[in-house]
Amino acid sequence: MFVRTFVRQRGISRTLLKSIKFNGGDIRVNDEPVRVTRKLTQGDELVVKLPPEPGNDRIVPSFEPLAILFESEHFLVVNKPAGIASVPSHLYPDDTLVNRVKGYLVTTHAANQTTHIVTRLDRETSGVVIFAKHHFAHTVLDTQLKQHRLKKMYIALAKGRFKNRHGAINQPIGRQPGSFVKRMVRTDGKAALTEYWVVKQMRATTLLKLRLHTGRTHQIRVHLTALGHPLVGDFLYGQQTDPFIHRQALHCASVTFYDPFAATTVTCYAPLPSDLARAVTFESRQPGQPLSAVTMANKN
Template sequence: MRQQGISRTLLKQIKFNGGDIKVGGESVRVTYKMVTGQWLEVTLPPEVGSDSIVASPTPLEILYEDAHFLVVNKPAKVASVPSHLYPDDTMVNRVKGYLERTNAASQVTHIVTRLDRETSGAVIFAKHHFAHTVLDTQLKQHALRKTYLCVATGQFRQRHELIDQPIGRQPGSFIKRTVAKTGKTAQTEYWVVKQMAACSLLRVRLHTGRTHQIRVHLASIGHPLVGDFLYGQQSNPWIDRQALHCASVSFFNPFEQRQVTCYAPLPDDLANLIINESQLNA
């Protein structure tokens, strides 16, 4: 079962919360030893939604959907998950509202990938615990790929680089991160797409998933993101947030045995920034 992506935690839930494991149509214990040619059937336990999560009526921009996964385009200025600051109109709240409106089999929200509130782009949700476990495993194995577009200050000498620097908390700050020898391994790869007068358009791929990773790594080499108030300056007239967008996500769907790749269109504010900064070159 573990070879098929069922985690130890999910296995416990199957055993103790109303699921079932059958071989040849008969319920068996997890210690049952199978032989070649037998079929294993697993029934997941029913999922109970949280009453503390408010369903939002705000519509979603859906990039991809099947029976197991939902990929949506998150606007900037919308948080990924609820908090005391943003309790009822995050992406989790909006997805819960969508699941209720469509009478989904499970109305529990399983968010797989998250973005900072100011960052726009593709966010993946799983429609049940098993699908969430599968993608969590792909995240840990770096098989789930996320590609970003961003605009960073200055012009780059290198057209392509892999930034391999550990990231940890900045002393004295609960929010801010920094490159630190005592931090966790972090790898960010970038390609310069377009050089402009005062900034550059980059395509970025994350090989790890640390908090604020792109923002911290680019700031550490002297190129903070345009509009980034935390690691740079929020002084650009064309955008009032960090110029960062998750442009695509790609993962393997084991239920349909195929690779799924979703693209999130460039938002207007980021497009306007690129257009206006490019015109300064003319």
């Protein structure tokens, strides 16, 4: 097998191969530099040295707290709090999750201080977010995302009671006319698939576990709204009525991916945030139980 074929099968893209060749990387077989047209035989040792990555000076490091769930030489998994954007924009230029990860890389004197965000969450959604520490690691996980092998599980509190304990929402999503932000189910949209399981039925709401099989903007929020069950606290697609949670009641609880460098499967869990836990407790209260009793229970 050619070197080129071998490394492509292991996730090194054409773009990265080109960068290795022209930007200071190296490919060696049995400690001798080779071209990608070299043929490998049984027993050969292939070593690929990645090129150095230039830092992105446009990303301002933020030294605000960062909750790390998992870290290795290749990956960094963090727990994003609600209210923090995933990536910088003109509205949030210097204290997003990307800025905080950049600050962490600077503080720890990481060899590569370029941030590679793999998964993203809406600003008001909390939970697990994955970063890659170099271009190759990012390519590996991006491939797993496209092949639906990277598994993301969510916990959500939705309005109403569900008829089925398990179901799949397979409806295309596109932009809502007249809005740059909102999405909607529409026949000419992009394919989107959300799977759900009922965890607990309450009087007026349902606690759900969901898996994203695709990654459309606002996918869970749009799909549940189309089903007639908008998320509790979702001001964009429903109403803000819950006294305990002032955002959409959505949390990325776990992410599972394959780490090819360690040849192991990694699963990271983010604990339920306090505002969502309070909302669930409130919805679970007994009929006629005063709000003060629920508040006291949460304090204890």
